[in-house]
Amino acid sequence: MQFSANLGFLWTDLALPDAIRAAAAAGFDAVECHWPYEYAPEAIAAALAETGLAMLGLNTHRGQPGENGLSAIPGREAEARAEIDRAIAYARAIGCKAVHVMAGIAQGDAAEVVFLANLDYACKTAPELTILIEPLNNRDAPGYFLSHSDQAMRLIGRAGHPNLKLMFDCYHLQIMDGDLTRRLQRMMPVIGHVQFASVPDRGTPDHGELDHRHICKVLRDLGWVRPVGAEYKPVGPTGDSLGWLPELRAI
Numbered sequence: 369m370q371f372s373a374n375l376g377f378l379w380t381d382l383a384l385p386d387a388i389r390a391a392a393a394a395g396f397d398a399v400e401c402h403w404p405y406e407y408a409p410e411a412i413a414a415a416l417a418e419t420g421l422a423m424l425g426l427n428t429h430r431g432q433p434g435e436n437g438l439s440a441i442p443g444r445e446a447e448a449r450a451e452i453d454r455a456i457a458y459a460r461a462i463g464c465k466a467v468h469v470m471a472g473i474a475q476g477d478a479a480e481v482v483f484l485a486n487l488d489y490a491c492k493t494a495p496e497l498t499i500l501i502e503p504l505n506n507r508d509a510p511g512y513f514l515s516h517s518d519q520a521m522r523l524i525g526r527a528g529h530p531n532l533k534l535m536f537d538c539y540h541l542q543i544m545d546g547d548l549t550r551r552l553q554r555m556m557p558v559i560g561h562v563q564f565a566s567v568p569d570r571g572t573p574d575h576g577e578l579d580h581r582h583i584c585k586v587l588r589d590l591g592w593v594r595p596v597g598a599e600y601k602p603v604g605p606t607g608d609s610l611g612w613l614p615e616l617r618a619i
């Protein structure tokens with residue numbers, strides 16, 4: 369298996385270009401991030417070129433403090449699309465192939481209509497990119513519009529864009545939906561990226577209620593060859609948290 373270091377959680381003590389270098393030195397196959405916007409894209413592109421790593425994904429901006437994205441919020445369409453444009457431009461500038469469009473805190477039919485319209489805009493604006501949507505668990509992200517994988521599947525079906533995919537984060541989906549083996553098998557055709565962390569503490573993928581060796585074997589048997597996102601919160605220095613990597617890499 370191959371792994372991508374999620375630099376939203378790993379090496380957060382370092383500036384993003386140095387975090388990319390640290391991930392390369394630790395043996396990761398790729399990197400991904402959340403919100404890189406405080407860094408000039410040239411600095412990120414240079415670190416990626418220097419290390420040979422790809423940046424697999426980045427997120428649209430969350431909005432004001434306390435917000436968690438704008439794309440499903442009625443009345444905020446102009447801001448949401450400006451953030452989609454900004455994320456797409458940034459992704460293009462650094463050669464990143466996926467943008468996670470964050471829905472925001474909203475509920476109901478009007479939110480769904482707005483989210484679908486904004487996803488349509490993102491998919492048409494950047495047909496060469498993968499546009500990701502990610503169900504988040506409602507303990508960490510109360511009120512977030514998208515919290516179940518079946519809900520995401522319905523939205524992807526209704527949107528009808530081949531570049532709209534599911535971010536299958538095993539951590540969130542174990543909390544919200546469970547049955548991850550069958551869910552991975554069933555949803556594989558529309559999965560654009562996979563992430564994981566232990567449940568319930570969002571720590572290293574070597575303890576807790578999820579067996580990550582099993583998850584990796586399921587992914588391997590389904591023909592998944594892309595790096596899986598290590599999106600966990602290390603307790604101490606990131607470099608001291610990588611004991612899981614050799615065993616899962618050997619699967």
Ligand SMILES: O=C(O)[C@@H](O)C(=O)CO
Pocket residue numbers: 402427468502504537540563599
């Ligand atoms: O799981 C997460 O929290 C992230 O993948 C994300 O993009 C939203 O914060």
Ligand SMILES: [Mg+2]
Pocket residue numbers: 502537563599
């Ligand atoms: Mg995630």
